[in-house]
């Protein structure tokens with residue numbers, strides 16, 4: 001779903017990058033909802049920890065000045081490599 005939403009994590013959809021990953025613009029098909037998808041670079045030391053910390057902190061927070069965390073996604077990709085992403 002996220003692969004489709006971001007046109008295969010295309011560089012055209014890349015919004016920015018931080019210490020632990022890249023953020024892509026995406027559109028969720030069904031609702032045509034515009035989202036930001038942060039894909040963690042699991043090669044970076046501390047990326048998994050950062051993912052968990054961000055999930056845990058943001059799932060509980062609702063604030064008009066903070067983007068809403070829609071979902072967290074953790075698993076393996078089609079190559080069998082770890083994949084972690086946050087969807088805002």
Ligand SMILES: Nc1ncnc2c1ncn2[C@@H]1O[C@H](COP(=O)(O)OP(=O)(O)OP(=O)(O)O)[C@@H](O)[C@H]1O
Pocket residue numbers: 015016017018019020021022023036038067088
């Ligand atoms: N929800 C979002 N909507 C739009 N752009 C975003 C969103 N989240 C992040 N970005 C863009 O992607 C960039 C990278 O974000 P990311 O959260 O990975 O790192 P950061 O918080 O900027 O830096 P660091 O990881 O070093 O603390 C941001 O600087 C911003 O330009």
